[in-house]
Amino acid sequence: MTTATLIKNVRPWAGEPSDIVIEGGRIAKVVPAGNATPDADGSVIDGRGHIALPSFTDTHAHLDSTRLGLPFRPHTAGPGLEGLIENDRANWRSAEESVSERATYTLDRTIASGATTVRSxxxxxTLSGLDRIEGVLAARAAHQARATVQVVAFPQAGIIRDRGTADLLAAALSSGADLVGGIDPCGLDRNPVEHLDTVFGLAERHQVGVDLHLHETGELGAFTLDLIFDRVRALAMHGMVTVSHAFALATLTPDRVEAIASQLAELDIALTTIAPAGRRTLPLDLLARHAVRVGLGQDGMRDYWSPFGDGDMLGRTWQLAFVSQLRRDDLIERCVAVATVGGRAIVEGGGGAAWTANSEEPRGLAPGDCADLVLIAGETVTSAVMDRPPSRIVVRRDRVVAEDGVLV
Ligand SMILES: [Zn+2]
Known part of the structure; x- marks a missing residue:
């Protein structure tokens, strides 16, 4: 017989006070507060009357570049993407701490903010070899009991520009990476066919998914997306591919975006956003109508690329609502759904688009759902997003893994 864990007195999605019973790492039932009795040998978590939400998923982190917790350093990059890439390559080895120490600390901060699922x-x-990926794999091992962490072998400097990277990607996939990445096949590598054939060839050989950075805008981005669609179709990789950023969707005309979104839905290709400013925000309304899976991520945090980022997924959710220029409660709650169940559907797999459900539904807090939760002080979900209160309890399956910003 499994022992039940009882979370007393929480408000699912800021609704009625409830008790949540957890069995075998899943939600067994949600009943009005005071109506569940604890098992004799089960544990009881005091929910403090907090809002209960599914835990956050950071779908787009760069744990190998983070400098969170280290002294601030001035930004030294030259102009453009190449300047940023070179700044990182020139400085990461001389950081005050190793990649594994820095990644472990940033994961600590991310989990304490309420995330239990991360894709980094x-x-x-050819300069760093597998050193950086090994550091992130070590950080994953350090937090194994607290979070599910997926690692993408990411050819940041290109595959064609940096010959030898394809073999390193294969080696990374053999040593524990979960997915193969790619980046701007036209804009950076200037050879989209060879770039994408390499990425999808590795995915097929190693039986892994793809998560590709696509900063390309307008028709160039649409062209690359079309090449991606061809390969997903040819290899039957439905549900296994994510496109990160996808700025083309923020820069094309609405009818072009509609056509792309229906292809994304047909091939079950997911999108992730880091909630960037400017004309780069994903059209959430349109993507919700097409039931495309969408997740939120924090990108690099206080690194050689940018001084922004603090490990707080609730803060990043605020940013998504802010850059999307939202005011209505149901739309801000939908940003929370993107940051929680939306991202989880990408990392943990599974079809559909849980984040698109209307705000009356339990969204990830129904019987049978994974019992990874974050309990946050606040009146309403919107108030919690606006106030980003430090009083939070993070539950992983059947135990508390962080409380009020500290791992336990
Ligand atoms: Zn990225």
Missing amino acids: HAQVD
Whole structure:
């Protein structure tokens, strides 16, 4: 017989006070507060009357580049994407701490903020070899009991520009990476066919998914997306591919975006956004109508690319609502759904688009759902997003893994 864990007195999605019973790492039932009795040998978690939400998923981190917790350093990159890539390559080895120490600390901060699922890219290139990916894999091992962490072998410096990277990507996939990445096949590598054939060839050989950075805008981005669609169709990789950023969707005309979204839905290709400013925000309304899976991520945090980022997924959810220029509660709650169940459907797999459900539904807190939860102080979900209160309890399956910003 499995022992039940009882979470007393929480408000699922800021609804009625409830008790949540967890069995075998899944939600067994949700009943009005005071109506569940604890098992004799089960544990009881005091929910403090907090809002209960599914835990956050950071679908796009760069744990190998983070400098969270280290002294601030001035930004030294030259202009453009190449300047950023070179700044990182020139400085990461001389950081005050190793990649594994820095990645472990940033994961600590991310989990304490309420995330128990993370997908991190880790750079693989001919200068760093597998050093960075090994650091991220060590951080994953350090937090194994607290979070599910997927690692993407990411060719940040290109595959064609940096010959030798394809072999390193294969080696990374053989040593524990979960997915193969790619980046701007036209804009950076200037050879989209060879770039994408390499990425999808590795995915097929190693039986893994793909998560590709696509900063290309307008028709160039649409062209690359079309080449991706061809390969997903040819290899029957439905549900196994994610496109990160996908700025083309923020820069094309609405009818072009509609056509792309229906292809994304047909091939079950997911999108992730880091909630960037400017004309780069994903059209959430349109993607919800097409039931495309969408997740939120924090990108690099306080690194050689940018001084922004603090490990707080609730803060990043605020940013998504802010850059999307939302005010209505149901739309801000939908941003929370993207950051929680939306991302989980990408990392853990599974079809459909849980984040698109209307705000009356339990969204990830129904019997049978995974019992990874974050309990946050606040009146309403919107108020919690606006206030980002430090009083939070993070539950992983049947135990508390972080409380009020500290791992336990
Ligand atoms: Zn990225």
